[in-house]
Each structure stands twice: as C-alpha cells, then as structure tokens.
Amino acid sequence: MSEKVRATITDVARLAGVSAKSVSRVVNEEVGVSAETRLRIQAAIAELKYVANPAARRLRGASNALGLVISEFEDYAGQITHGMSQAAQHLDYNLVLYVQNMPGQPAKSYEAFINSGLINGLLMIVPYDYELLVRLCETHGIAYVLVDYEGHAPAANVPTISVTNRKGVLDAMRYLLVLGHRKIGFITGQMDKASARERLAGYEDALAEAGIARDPSLIVEGNWTQIGGLETTRVLLERHPDLTAIIGSDDLTAFGAMDAIKDAGMRVGEDISVIGFDDIPQAAGVYPPLTTVRQPMNAMGAAAVELLIAMLDERPPVSLHREFATELVIRGSTGKPPPHPPTPSP
Amino acid sequence: MSEKVRATITDVARLAGVSAKSVSRVVNEEVGVSAETRLRIQAAIAELKYVANPAARRLRGASNALGLVISEFEDYAGQITHGMSQAAQHLDYNLVLYVQNMPGQPAKSYEAFINSGLINGLLMIVPYDYELLVRLCETHGIAYVLVDYEGHAPAANVPTISVTNRKGVLDAMRYLLVLGHRKIGFITGQMDKASARERLAGYEDALAEAGIARDPSLIVEGNWTQIGGLETTRVLLERHPDLTAIIGSDDLTAFGAMDAIKDAGMRVGEDISVIGFDDIPQAAGVYPPLTTVRQPMNAMGAAAVELLIAMLDERPPVSLHREFATELVIRGSTGKPPPHPPTPSP
DNA sequence: CTGTAGTACGTCAACGTTGACGTATTCATA
DNA sequence: TATGAATACGTCAACGTTGACGTACTACAG
Secondary structure (H helix, E strand, O other): OOOOOOOOHHHHHHHHOOOHHHHHHHHOOOOOOOHHHHHHHHHHHHHHOOOOOHHHHHHHOOOOEEEEEEOOOOOHHHHHHHHHHHHHHHOOOEEEEEEOOOOOOOHHHHHHHHOOOOOOEEEEEOOOOHHHHHHHHHHOOOEEEEEOOOOOOOOOOOOEEEEOHHHHHHHHHHHHHHHOOOOEEEEEOOOOOHHHHHHHHHHHHHHHHHOOOOOHHHEEEOOOOHHHHHHHHHHHHHHOOOOOEEEEOOHHHHHHHHHHHHHOOOOEOOOEEEEEEEOOHHHHOOOOOOEEEEOOHHHHHHHHHHHHHHHHOOOOOOOOEEEEOOEEEOOOOOOOOOOOOOOOOO | OOOOOOOOHHHHHHHHOOOHHHHHHHHOOOOOOOHHHHHHHHHHHHHHOOOOOHHHHHHHOOOOEEEEEEOOOOOHHHHHHHHHHHHHHHOOOEEEEEEOOOOOOOHHHHHHHHOOOOOOEEEEEOOOOHHHHHHHHHHHOOEEEEEOOOOOOOOOOOOEEEEOHHHHHHHHHHHHHHHOOOOEEEEEOOOOOHHHHHHHHHHHHHHHHHOOOOOHHHEEEOOOOHHHHHHHHHHHHHHOOOOOEEEEOOHHHHHHHHHHHHHOOOOEOOOEEEEEEEOOHHHHOOOOOOEEEEOOHHHHHHHHHHHHHHHHOOOOOOOOEEEEOOEEEOOOOOOOOOOOOOOOOO
C-alpha cells in the first residue's frame, strides 16, 4: 500500500553496495560478477521488487514488444476489447495485452506485468484471480478499471463498468408476459457471480410484478455455456412439459436451450420462446435469430478506457462506477405462446 | 524500401533548422511557436515520417500505454491470440494490440503503429488491408508474420503460419465416404481467400479419389458465417433432397447447416451428417456436438511468435512458412447415412 | 621480480524526449 | 525613453538502462 514508487536499477545498486552496471549484469545474466556479489544483488532485487523498466531498455536498443493486428474478435470479451482498442487509438494510448492461461497463475507473473513500468493503468475484462490483481494494482499504485461482465460484486471503491443486469431480465420478462406467457423457465449463470444473481433477481421481480407465484422448479442453475443450456433445458422440459418460454442468462445458454427444444421436436419461437442475454454477434445468425438483452459492449469497452485515463490524468471522474443500460432486441426466437400447450400435462 | 531508420526529433529539427524543443512543441501542440516555423516543422515531420518514440516519452514520464488482462477469448482469432500471448510471456515479450475497425482504415493510423518504435515485429491474424500492412512493414523494416487463417495466398517470401486446408477436408471426406456417404454437399468460404479454394480442392480430391463425378450443384458458396451456412444449406436441400452429408468450410457455416437441417425436420448425424472446420470451443458444445477438422490454434499462435522472434534475433528460421497439420475430431454430428434417403427423390 | 592474462568490478555516454529555465526580440505603456 | 510584459525561440538535464571501455586485483609463467 505504501511502496508506490518503482525501484530503479540505481536503488538496487545502492542497497547492494555495487554499481548499477553490476546489477544490470546480474539481471541480464552476464558473466563477470562473483557468486557472493550476485547473491547480494539478487537479495536486493527481491527486497525492492525490482523489475527492469522496458521503456528504458527499449530506448537503449534492447527489444521486447510485438504488435498484434487483428480484424475482429467475435465473442463477448472480444467485442469489449474492440471498443477499448478504438478508444485507446483515439486517445493515443496503446494497449498491452495479457491473456491469462488459467486461474491461479503465479502472482509473480502478474506482478512483472503490473510493475514493469510499461503500463500506467490496467483494464480487466472478467479476469481470473481478480482479487489478487486488484491487490497488486493497489500495492503498486497502478490505476485500474474492472469491466464487470460477470459482476464480481466488488467493493464500492473499485472502479467498474457494468450493465443493468436486473432491469435487463425484467424487460425481457415483461415482454414475454405481454405476449401472454405465464410459465417461464429461467436458467441462471454461475451463481457465485453477482451478475448471475442480479439476472435471477430480475426474473423474480417480474413474477412479483405480474402476481405470479415463484416456482423454484422453473429455475435451474446453468454455467454460461451452450452445453449447460442444453442440459438444464432438458430438465426444465421434463419437469414442465407445458412451459412456453425460457430465459437463458447469456446467449450461449440460450443457444443450448434452442438445441434442446429442437431436439425435443418443438419449434423455437412457436412452441417455446427463448431469450438470451449479451447479444454476441452470433445471436443474430442462429436460427431462428435470438431475441436477447443487448449489452452495449463496444461502448462499455470505450467507457472503461475513458474512465481509466480520466483517473490517470487525475481528472476525478464523476463516479467510479458506470452502469450501462441494456436493450431488449426482439428477433425470431420469441412469439406468442401456442394456443394449447405443446404437450398438455395430465 | 530504403528508409529503414526511424527519424528522431533531432533529425526533424535539423531539417527544419530549429531546435529539438521546438519540434517537441509542435508535436505536443504547445504554444510558443510562430505560424511559419510551425509550418516548416510540420513539413519536415511529414517528409521524414517522424513519429515520436513512445519509449523515450514514457521514460520521460509522459504516458501512453494501458494493460489489458483478459481470461479467455472464445473465438478463432481469440484462440490464436491466446497461444501468442502465452509464447510471448514465456519469451519475455509484450504484445501490443491493435484491433482494426473496418477495412480501409487510413494508412496513417497503421503507419503510426508500425513506425512508432514501440514494437519491433508485427503479428497479423487475418487482418483487413493485409497487402498495405505488409508493404508498410517492409518500408519501415519491421519484421512480421502473417497467421494465414483465411489463406491470402501471399507471395513466397512472406512469413506465414498456415494449416493443411486441403488435406483437412480430404480427411473429412474420406471419413464420410468410409461411412457410406456418396452424395455430399460442400459449402465454401469466401472464394477470394486461398484457404477457401484449398478446402474446396480437398473436397474435389476426395471425389476424384473415390471415383465419384463432381456435381457442381452440390457446391454452394458460403461466407464463413452461420447465417450463410443456413441459407446455402437450404439451397442444397432443395436441390438434393437425397443428400446425406454436408461439409462446411468453417464451424460457423456448419452450425448454420445444422440449423437448416433441424428446421427441415431432419436429424443431424442421423438423416444428414455435418462436418465443420476449425474446432472453435463452441463446436463441442452444440447439439449434436460437431465433428470438425481441428486447427491447432494455440500452437499456431505460439509458432507465429517464435518465428517472428527468430527473425528479429536474426537466427534465420528453417523456413519462412510453417504449416500445421489438421486433425479430424469425430463427434456426434456425423454417422452412417440413413438406409433410405430421408426424402427419396422421384 | 616482471610480464601477461583473466576476473571483477566501476565510469561514462548515449538512446529520444520534454520540463525547467534562460535569452533575445518585439511591442505597448508609463 | 525607460520599463515591463509577451512571444519565440534555445539550452540543459534527466528519465533508466546498457555497451564500450577503463581499472584494480589476483594468479601464474618465465
């Protein structure tokens, strides 16, 4: 929390009682340093958490960056990234990419990235180990913004971009209710994420608003995947052959629901309506096209960059949180409920 | 082709007959420069294609980079990016991201990126305007590698990572033929891409090998999208109610084919088999799971980084091209053809 | 004991840029 | 006419690092 200043090679040299050049030799694994001196320098490096400044190295001729040009990413995180890249180009910033391999990477790896002096702020889209990353940012005095897709429900003072999860599902439900649906299944996301809980709350809000009793057997827990949507929908259909609509907590889940419905010999949008959440590019391309709650992903990415740069410029932002409104996009996967339930229950 | 050395602020200053500081003032839009001097400096900047060196700026305290941490991208380009990021972390390189908004962006924008001195090599995944980008790289003496997903059929001296497109489809066809399929539809990609043409050639190879006459009405032109797969499959099914298998030139196309087949009241993998190409993460999650030709995308990304760094280190690589083998992944979307064609033709 | 080579350091300058500060010129005002 | 202020520059140093080069010390051969 205190050591906000990056240690330089000179700091290490002073602490170890040698010249900067000797430290450089150790860092670059050159010869010409005695074993004991090397040890002393390594201790100093560890103590000060010294990481060589890539900018200085680069200026000196040593090289360490590759550019990556890409036309489009098609998925959720990619859409946000796209928005970020546009905004960054516009504001004359570069984006240095770090893709996590899996949760639980050594903190050292993150630390080298955060503490390298290469970047002055950090954007995070649904990262693994987010608490650790946030902590490292705070330790090293690096500003950051969390794009809170999966709604980790961070502390109030954590800068966040999010969407109206609850309201989004509420809108979707209202639309289904207006169409005449009464028996509506809901597939949650991973319930350890705040956004999953918020979306479920939106479903419950709508039921309450319409005076429909909450039936727990209409709610199943998915996992944000297509296969999860498929499996949970099968459960729902077995429990409730007479349900007429299903809301998935994201588009992939909804795709899986569509798969299950078709597989059961019913027609999506006629026998059973399906609504997703996100509006990834593919949502418009499936058959029938998916009705879904759109997140303005491009705008969210851009907003994240703008918020972060505002913080860096010490222009105090209006608020640390920016919540975007969702929008219901109506396509072919929804319609009026069939006059008679597809498979009347006894 | 000649101006391989980046101009510095001092070069500009010399050409304009002023001090470096004055150039700095113009570049940073500070006051204190007369209109005529400003014009002279701007001319010099344009002539030398001067772009301020971000490393020097950063060292000086001026800031211009944001980090982006992300857990996963789920689509094709994202998978490759993931492989690149891993390899780059391992080799102690950073990845600076540039996402194109659309084809035909001002060359100036690319040039600023390539000529900034920020990066020493460039990776490109299916970029728009690839000829322009390659030309800019050559002009500025920046090494590059093209990850040639859509197979732009570049000149022989262009460093490329690719896959065995032709062999991949050939393998898929052989598998279908062994299962007993004889009437197999093929949906191409965008035919201005070499990879689309190569994949089609693989289809034709297999027909020739099996002694089946090539029927042009079984070949339709898609566009690498799910909706394209849907529409072209409808055409195929209308023309050939008795076909028993369809190969799509990528997974999204195959998803669309599955949609069309289901919509026509038939069962994927039973009435009609479907094979895709790529093996994006979603392929295993659709229903039925998609049989597809896998591209080792992670390995391709890593190989691209390694090839590029080898070039930068002037370790002459074994070859400028690296072609990866595809692998047929058999899942539920394929099976034996039905004993009788689903809808016998008259 | 001198000469030579090897090892373990240190010193210095430079990479390209810009903030702080200095200086010359112009022009208006007292 | 002297004074002050504004404008248009230039000079210098520093950001953090490392290549080139210098220097001390040790070891060993002649």
